[in-house]
Amino acid sequence: MATNEAFYKRGKTAGVFPSLSSRRDEAYMNFIEDARNLLLHAQQKPIGEYSKLLLNNAGKSMEPDPSSTMEAVELLMKDNVLKTYYRIKRTLQESFWECTYNSLNMRKNDLLQALDDAEKIGPGSVTYDPSFSIPEYATSEIHIQPGGNANEPLSGLLYDYGSKVFMGGAADNDMFADMQASTVGVPKNNKVNRILDLGCSAGVTSSALKRIYPDAEVWGIDVSSHMVRYAHARAIEQNYDINFKQMLAEELNFDNNHFDIVVANLLFHEVPVSVSKKILSETLRVLRPGGSFTLIDFPGDKTRDVYTMFFGEMDAADNGEPFLPGFVRSNVEEIMEEVGFEMSPYDPSKFILAGRIGFKPNN
Amino acid sequence: MTDKKSNDLEDLGKLPGFKRGNPTYFENEVIDHLISITLELGAELWVVKDRLAHVEEILSEENEISLSSLRTGKPSDLLQEQLDKERKEIIKRIYGRLYSKYGGETVDEKSAI
CATH class of the missing domain: 3.40.50.150 (Vaccinia Virus protein VP39)
Structure with missing residues (x-):
């Protein structure tokens, strides 16, 4: 049997991701994904070389030494190019979650109903316990995903679409x-x-x-x-x-x-x-x-x-x-x-x- | 060594990104805000350009246009391909200069992995 059609109201994106709720959201996320690819992923190598040069100029050894990581942080994060890189990274991360969350939330009831309907059909099965005790460590908002994995009813959809953008198409x-x-x-x-x-x-x-x-x-x-x-x-x-x-x-x-x-x-x-x-x-x-x-x-x-x-x-x-x-x-x-x-x-x-x-x- | 490791972990908790809300990376937080603003403006500009291209495509084929086709429809594959190319060029042209200090201004498309 197929998943409830409400799930794929606007079709699919890049495999089995349900498309976002509107063309506006899709266009916004296309921009964020490309910006991540071009301003972050594509910069990893040159920014790495630049950072190593700064470390070298400061007389820092490149040998594995976890105890000196904070020294490297203090040294490198004085540099404006690196501050810019990390500012962009965080802003794009926050932007893609906000847009994905708002877009999916627009049709929250339909999506949750589709998940309810899917429980009743196969192939395969799903079992869970509404009174399950979630350990505290699992309640943090990892990836700064809104609500985290355990507490947000749409977390599966959020995570899946977020992974698509985070991985830049990979x-x-x-x-x-x-x-x-x-x-x-x-x-x-x-x-x-x-x-x-x-x-x-x-x-x-x-x-x-x-x-x-x-x-x-x-x-x-x-x-x-x-x-x-x-x-x-x-x-x-x-x-x-x-x-x-x-x-x-x-x-x-x-x-x-x-x-x-x-x-x-x-x-x-x-x-x-x-x-x-x-x-x-x-x-x-x-x-x-x-x-x-x-x-x-x-x-x-x-x-x-x-x-x-x-x-x-x-x-x-x-x-x-x-x-x-x-x-x-x-x-x-x-x-x-x-x-x-x-x-x-x-x-x-x-x-x-x-x-x-x-x-x-x-x- | 054990003590050093735990001190390290405590120190890492002080990095800007571990703060929730709106962490700052620059001493002057106005710079943080300005970078975020320019990225957001770029994204919103792209939304408008995408919408306009979609409107033009629909009007070139039909005499009328509906809000629902704009809100929930999708452009043709051919237009989508053109939009994908244009979007990348805009990002490179506008934001690539941020990295010019270390020769990284020529940004090439790569995947995360």
């Missing part, structure tokens, strides 16, 4: 998710019957995994009921049989040794390190021996030079990522080993987002 037609899913570790003996996507948000990675393993039972879990509701509607539109459930990644309600593959795509930098450790223990428990866990996220600080640390932490601040600095300092691959994963070697220098792959040992 997320269109699920291209980015497909690229990420293609790096997921294949379990030992190659058998893939069950897959779990932790912190699935809009379900984009869950769908990408379903494309790779069409016969596998795929589960997507997220702390937010609003996210899993939207993920289900989105999967229906793509005709994917995926089960979405509201659940904490640190308290998985699945049997031991249940999954062949577990994936966490950009989840870990959104939770405190203490929670990360619990998630890793739970992941190891639900994986079958030989099963693979792929953790796609930012590289740790031992692999990043001083400028990259500066850039990442300014980004964490401007993009509302309160737990990102703690995550990159934790060097999560070391925690994975401590928890008991058998690690595959990886080269974080090749990726903006590094995939750490660990296997559950056979004994």
